[in-house]
Amino acid sequence: MQTAHESDLEVIESHHIIPVGVYMKVFGALMVLLVVTVLAAMEDFSVRLHWGPANIVIAMAIAIVKAALVILFFMHVRYSSRLTQFFAAIAFLFLGVMFFFTFGDYMSRNWIPQVSAFNITGR
């Protein structure tokens, strides 16, 4: 029969405890990326890189890295079961589906040649 002490140990060992150093490194990276986001917004990269959406792409790329750090380490997903990891990933998969089909609609609206009723009836 287990003693109370043994069952206590069992509870602690049933989940992974991340060292404090990992949290501090992740936090440091997040703060650096925040400063990088602000500094990047002060420069107009669309002129420098000759690419219109350069700034938004840079800002979103940094945001994705920050979100990934929070999800993987602060939310323990890196150390979670594969099923939990699957659930976390599926949210972003469906987000992608929503964006893909919404923009698939909006961006392709001018692709089809405009055929007016007059062309069809020949008048």
Add this chain to the structure above:
Amino acid sequence: MTAESNTLTVDKVPASDPPSDSSGQHLLHHHFDDMAQQRECNTLMMWAFLVTEIMMFGGLFCAYAVYRWSYPHAFAIGSHHIKWFMGSLNTGVLLVSSLTMAMAVHSAALRNKKRLVTYLALTLVLGWAFIGIKGIEWTQDYHEGLMPGIAWNYYDTTVHPHHTEEVQKLADAGVSPNAVKMFMVFYFFMTGLHGIHMIIGLTLVTILLVMASRGKFTNGNDQPVEISGLYWHLIDIIWIFLFPLLYLVSGIKLGGPLW
């Protein structure tokens, strides 16, 4: 079908002495085999809820993206009406609060009551600081006439005669004030929904703080802190995306007022 052929049947005998807290209350609920299974189920179900939260905010992000794509100039002008410095400050506050929350979860797992209470209290203070800064921003927007539906007269020169030049610039650029208004609608809906989540999160942290001070989470029953932490971090992630999308649309103009 016989019972033998059913591979899903688990013939595991539950532990005869399930883990209990100091008051003798059993931590393992009767419908789970062991603590590991109970933890896994709780975490997984919280993630199922967080997926629905991501999809709810995702709808707003998608609508925002469509309008920004349709009215890029108006969104750039609208973004200059809100203060980038306040947004950056709030991002920093929220990132620190995420660290204190992660440390609270860590302290609960190590059964350190004093540190758990300290980190939860810090999270609470930082969370309210975020709401406070947001409140200052919203009050300014209200007085400047940038609040659609409640106070929208920024481009009304009879109310704000010194905005004549801005109204002219807008007309020269061929941008409708209504498109700028649409940006502000997105700004208030997205930060508003995020703010509601902050207040729910702060309520959770307050309850955790009271229970933690009574030693409820430092007896092996640390998972409520972990699950609430997941919610808190999700709010942080939403803000990580809201910040560049709302405050940094067309870059930062230095020289303007910081707050």
